[in-house]
Amino acid sequence: MSGKNNHTIGYGTYIIVWIALLAFTSITVTVAGISLGKYTLVIALTIAAIKSALVINIFMHIKFDEPIFKVFLGLSGATLLVIFILTFFDFLYR
Amino acid sequence: MSNHSDTVHHKDNVSAKMGMWLFLFTEVLLFGGMFLVYAVYRYQYQDQFKLAAMELNTGIGTLNTIILLSSSLTVALSIAAMQKGNKFLSLVFLYCTQIFALMFMVNKFFEWSTKISHGLFPGSKELLAKPNGQILFYGLYYVMTGLHGIHVIIGMIAIAFIIVFIHRDKVTQQDFIKLENTGLYWHLVDLIWIFLFPLFYLIQ
Numbered sequence: 001m002s003g004k005n006n007h008t009i010g011y012g013t014y015i016i017v018w019i020a021l022l023a024f025t026s027i028t029v030t031v032a033g034i035s036l037g038k039y040t041l042v043i044a045l046t047i048a049a050i051k052s053a054l055v056i057n058i059f060m061h062i063k064f065d066e067p068i069f070k071v072f073l074g075l076s077g078a079t080l081l082v083i084f085i086l087t088f089f090d091f092l093y094r
Numbered sequence: 095m096s097n098h099s100d101t102v103h104h105k106d107n108v109s110a111k112m113g114m115w116l117f118l119f120t121e122v123l124l125f126g127g128m129f130l131v132y133a134v135y136r137y138q139y140q141d142q143f144k145l146a147a148m149e150l151n152t153g154i155g156t157l158n159t160i161i162l163l164s165s166s167l168t169v170a171l172s173i174a175a176m177q178k179g180n181k182f183l184s185l186v187f188l189y190c191t192q193i194f195a196l197m198f199m200v201n202k203f204f205e206w207s208t209k210i211s212h213g214l215f216p217g218s219k220e221l222l223a224k225p226n227g228q229i230l231f232y233g234l235y236y237v238m239t240g241l242h243g244i245h246v247i248i249g250m251i252a253i254a255f256i257i258v259f260i261h262r263d264k265v266t267q268q269d270f271i272k273l274e275n276t277g278l279y280w281h282l283v284d285l286i287w288i289f290l291f292p293l294f295y296l297i298q
Contacts, residue, residue, distance in 0.1 A: 032296035044292035076119040
């Protein structure tokens, strides 16, 4: 068997990631209760991004998988970003 | 010779996973389009989105977040157990995932039925009497969490198949790519919820 594709992650790592995800959830809920004006959305989205990174890297194994999957992921993320930027340019300056 | 067949097998798994990732990216774009609509309208109707979001139950949203994150953990643990050759534990974790998924959908059912009994559903008199921004918020809420809910149900069906495959030894320690790909799908469902939760339930 190829070691690369068969990287085993122990139960412990997953449980630590899960605890981190729950911690970030409680942070985002707590922060939402505090009035921080326009920063609320930025903080909420930053925490969501950190949680996604944990899920993608560890739960979805992307960190240990073939590099081509990272390329796919980067491409779809970049596509989405371009669509968002172009739409907002159109929306704000029309 | 055995080395050779291993190589072929390895290549198969990579392409199977590649197919799954490509499919996941079409899903990302599907939901991405909806997040885009959400972003534009939230920008346009900031105050009304806040007002409308007050009606949503943050408690039930948080509970569902915890449930879904835990279900992602049990799927990951199930794959780890299968890698170690522990068929029994792998099945136990998958059954846990199914229970979590069911809990999520039951919560969703109660959440939606409360909203509907308050007259808050697309096309209702109460909702149409509200300003445009709030109508849009509820339209997006039902479409996005609804489509996500459909994904949860599809994921449950896929996991049910995997459970049968493991029982029949069609998915084993040597060949568990079906379990891995189903896991990837389940994590994507979790990922989408990670963004839906703050955008709908945590607007202040």
